[in-house]
Amino acid sequence: MNIAKDRSLTKLAAQGDQNAFGELVQLHQSAVFNVAYRMLGNRQDAEDITQEAFLRAYKAFNKFDTDRPLRPWVKKIVTNLCLNRIKAHRPTLSLENGLPPPKERKPGPEAQSTKREEDRQIRAAILSLTPRYRAVIELRHFQDLSYEEIAKTLSKPLSTVKSDLFRARKMLAEKLQEIKR
Amino acid sequence: MKHLTESQLNEYLDQMLDYETQQRVETHLASCESCRLEITELQALFISLNELPEIPIAHDLTLGVLAQISKVAKIPLLWKQPIFLAQSIFTFILLLFSMPILSSFWLQIEKWSGEITFPTIQTPSLAQMVSQFMSLLAWEPETFFFIPELSFSVPTLPTLPISPNSNLMLLLALSAGIMWGIGNYSLLRSKPEVRE
Ligand SMILES: [Zn+2]
Numbered sequence: 283m284n285i286a287k288d289r290s291l292t293k294l295a296a297q298g299d300q301n302a303f304g305e306l307v308q309l310h311q312s313a314v315f316n317v318a319y320r321m322l323g324n325r326q327d328a329e330d331i332t333q334e335a336f337l338r339a340y341k342a343f344n345k346f347d348t349d350r351p352l353r354p355w356v357k358k359i360v361t362n363l364c365l366n367r368i369k370a371h372r373p374t375l376s377l378e379n380g381l382p383p384p385k386e387r388k389p390g391p392e393a394q395s396t397k398r399e400e401d402r403q404i405r406a407a408i409l410s411l412t413p414r415y416r417a418v419i420e421l422r423h424f425q426d427l428s429y430e431e432i433a434k435t436l437s438k439p440l441s442t443v444k445s446d447l448f449r450a451r452k453m454l455a456e457k458l459q460e461i462k463r
Numbered sequence: 464m465k466h467l468t469e470s471q472l473n474e475y476l477d478q479m480l481d482y483e484t485q486q487r488v489e490t491h492l493a494s495c496e497s498c499r500l501e502i503t504e505l506q507a508l509f510i511s512l513n514e515l516p517e518i519p520i521a522h523d524l525t526l527g528v529l530a531q532i533s534k535v536a537k538i539p540l541l542w543k544q545p546i547f548l549a550q551s552i553f554t555f556i557l558l559l560f561s562m563p564i565l566s567s568f569w570l571q572i573e574k575w576s577g578e579i580t581f582p583t584i585q586t587p588s589l590a591q592m593v594s595q596f597m598s599l600l601a602w603e604p605e606t607f608f609f610i611p612e613l614s615f616s617v618p619t620l621p622t623l624p625i626s627p628n629s630n631l632m633l634l635l636a637l638s639a640g641i642m643w644g645i646g647n648y649s650l651l652r653s654k655p656e657v658r659e
Contacts, residue, residue, distance in 0.1 A: 300529055307525045315520040329522060336528045404511050422477075423512040429479065448473045455508040 285351070292352045296343040307336050310353045317357050320420055321364035323409040331367060335360035357425050358435045361417060365436075368413045400461070407457040415450035422447055467491055467498045476505055560592065 288309065294302035314335055318328035339346070339356050346355060408416055421432045433443045467475075467488060474480050475488045492499050 300532055303532065304525050304529050307528045308523065311524050312517065312520045315524075316517045319518060320515075325521060329520070329524060332520075333524050333527050333531070336524070337531050340528075340532055400511075401515055404515055419512070423509070424515075429477075444470065444473075448469050451473065451505060451508060452469070454512075455504045458508055458511060459504065 288351060293348045296348045303340055306352060310356060313353055314356050314360050317360050317420065318364055320408060320424060321361065321416060323405065331360060331363050335363055354425065361420055365413055365417055403461050407454055411450055411453060414446055415453065418443060418447040419450050466495065472502055472505060476509065
């Protein structure tokens with residue numbers, strides 16, 4: 283991605299240029315959507331909330347330092363929007379094609395082998411975490427934020443973020459062991 | 464031998480430890496099977512998460528976002544527009560020049576009793592005003608150019624057909640206030656609360 287172009291588009295959009303903002307949406311929608319999809323596990327919801335995140339970003343441009351890249355900022359916005367949505371109404375944790383609980387699975391060699399199936403199970407494992415653990419995994423492993431940045435994004439103390447992250451990893455690691463067994 | 468804490472293991476993998484602690488963790492890992500097992504488990508998780516592919520978005524959201532954005536009423540920054548600035552300056556100058564007229568009206572209004580007539584008002588000429596202004600700048604305009612003597616007066620205004628009293632004034636002020644409120648409301652209504 284062209285950083286200079288991204289920055290000039292961001293500056294134009296911050297001044298109210300809607301075409302520039304449209305280009306930014308086109309450039310970053312996929313990345314933002316994927317955050318929402320990991321957090322919510324449902325394509326339709328993820329698209330809706332991605333759209334909302336861009337709208338929020340547009341309205342909050344006066345609070346954004348346009349010298350910084352846009353994508354990480356919108357990703358943080360969408361993460362928080364997802365958290366709010368999960369807290370407001372707990373969604374059904376379905377990945378489109380249904381989700382057999384890992385314990386019931388007796389994987390035959392044919393199912394076991396596909397990478398696709400493994401990916402689906404990792405997504406399911408992330409979704410099985412409660413929102414607070416899901417959020418720290420998302421921010422640390424997929425958005426590459428430091429502990430401090432995560433604390434700031436979630437408005438939580440650093441110590442809470444650390445213990446949440448370590449617990450979340452432990453839970454996920456155990457689930458992965460279960461899947462692989 | 465004391466095993467590594469959960470936080471040491473995690474911070475080691477996140478590369479958040481200082482050099483010295485990092486060395487100590489590595490020394491321990493080299494000699495402790497159980498901690499090595501724990502860290503391998505975490506590393507496997509890191510790899511799995513890292514390898515999780517992004518999925519393509521099914522619909523382009525650009526048009527949807529833009530449609531919603533255009534619903535957001537934009538209150539333009541008027542001060543940044545040259546036309547608005549010029550207009551403001553022009554209004555200010557007009558107000559300055561109409562001061563004498565306004566002040567004599569004000570005297571009339573102060574002495575208001577039922578029915579009023581407005582007398583002819585002699586305003587200072589434009590040339591007088593300009594030269595006064597110039598003298599403020601310690602400048603002698605006459606030596607540079609000739610300003611024609613402009614004299615204008617307000618014609619005798621007709622007697623108001625209604626006889627204003629304090630109730631009527633109150634009613635007028637109230638309606639003006641309501642109109643002002645409605646205007647502001649319709650202007651600001653679609654401006655949503657901005658958070659984040
Ligand atoms: Zn040990």
